[in-house]
Amino acid sequence: MDLGPHAGFIIASYVLCAITVLGLIAWVRLDQAAQERALKELADRGIGRARTGQDSKS
Template sequence: MVLGPYAYFIVISYALAAAVVLNLIGWIAYDYRNQKARLRALEANGVVRRSNGATDSR
């Protein structure tokens, strides 16, 4: 595959795009685990989610 005189720019651009996508995937995975841990902590303290079918006390 011949990329011509702009090969360096093309390769660097694809590498940076891949790095950004991988960082976003890592950030999402980290945030997901963090949110799940926070949710478990809230549930351990007695906070109940409405989505679990809890009755409204109004």
């Protein structure tokens, strides 16, 4: 596949988009791990959510 004389611009565009998307994915995954860790620490200390009737039905 020949990207022509402006190949650098095309490749840079796709690479920068890929980095941005990977950054977004890393952000949500790291944030999820941090929140789950915090919830686990709280649960280990005996601090948990009181189950509501609505929750238990769902």
